[in-house]
Amino acid sequence: IASDLAAKEKKDTGHAPTKKKARMYDIFGIMFHRVILDEAHIIRSGKTRAFRACRTLQTDRRLCLTGTPLLNRPDDIQALFAFLQMEPLGQRDIFRRAISQPLRTGDTDGLTLLRAVMAHIALRRNKRTVDMQMVKKEVELRSVEFPVDSPHKAIHDTLFSSAQHAVRATLSAGDKEAMKNYSSVLETLLRIRQACCSGMLVPVERLQRAEVVMEEIRNRSTENLSVAEGKAL
Structure with missing residues (x-):
C-alpha cells in the first residue's frame, strides 16, 4: 500500500494518475471494519511511506501484531501508538517528552509509564500461556545431483x-x-x-x-x- 499512497499523493497534488493507479489507491477510500497490521514493527519509523500509508487507512478498529514492538530504541513503538491512534502518546513530541527522554536520562518514570500503557493495551501470548505443544521437527538432508547437461x-x-x-x-x-x-x-x-x-x-x-x-x-x-x-x- 506504500506505492498506492504515492499514487494518491500525486493525485492530491494535481498529477493525473493512470486508470490502473487510480484503481490502486481506491483502498484509501474504503471504510474498513478493522485493520490488522501483521509484523507491525516494520512501520517503526514514522518517516517512511509505509507508515504513512498504514496510518491513512480508514477503519473503526486497529490492531498490531508483532513479536518485537521494541527493536532498537523506545521511539520504535511510538509509530505503533500513532497507527493505533493512541492519544496523546501517538504524537511524537509528547511521546518523547513523556517516555523517550526520561529513559535516556535514567529516569524511571518513563519506564513506569511505558509499562503501564503496554499492560493496558497489549495482549501477550507465549507458549506457556497457551500451553502449546510444539510439533517435533525432523530434518532430513539429501544430496541434489543434476544431470551434466541440465x-x-x-x-x-x-x-x-x-x-x-x-x-x-x-x-x-x-x-x-x-x-x-x-x-x-x-x-x-x-x-x-x-x-x-x-x-x-x-x-x-x-x-x-x-x-x-x-x-x-x-x-x-x-x-x-x-x-x-x-x-x-
Whole structure:
C-alpha cells in the first residue's frame, strides 16, 4: 500500500494518475471494519511511506501484531501508538517528552509509564500461556545431483561460483565490512537454494548479474572481486 499512497499523493497534488493507479489507491477510500497490521514493527519509523500509508487507512478498529514492538530504541513503538491512534502518546513530541527522554536520562518514570500503557493495551501470548505443544521437527538432508547437461545445473553452478567470489570479497575486507553486507550474503544463499529446486525460481535479472560477473572474472588476470562488486551480486 506504500506505492498506492504515492499514487494518491500525486493525485492530491494535481498529477493525473493512470486508470490502473487510480484503481490502486481506491483502498484509501474504503471504510474498513478493522485493520490488522501483521509484523507491525516494520512501520517503526514514522518517516517512511509505509507508515504513512498504514496510518491513512480508514477503519473503526486497529490492531498490531508483532513479536518485537521494541527493536532498537523506545521511539520504535511510538509509530505503533500513532497507527493505533493512541492519544496523546501517538504524537511524537509528547511521546518523547513523556517516555523517550526520561529513559535516556535514567529516569524511571518513563519506564513506569511505558509499562503501564503496554499492560493496558497489549495482549501477550507465549507458549506457556497457551500451553502449546510444539510439533517435533525432523530434518532430513539429501544430496541434489543434476544431470551434466541440465540447464538447472548451469544456473546453480553460475550462482554458486559467483557467490563464492562475493563472499570472499566481503570477508577479505574484515569483520566490520562483512557484518554490513551479511544480508547480501543471505540473499545469495537463498538464490542457490532456489536453484536446487528449480532454475525457474531464480529471478532473471539476478542470474544475469551473476553471468556478467563470472564472464568478467574469466577475462581478468585475477579472480578477486572488490567489496563493491561482491555486494552488487
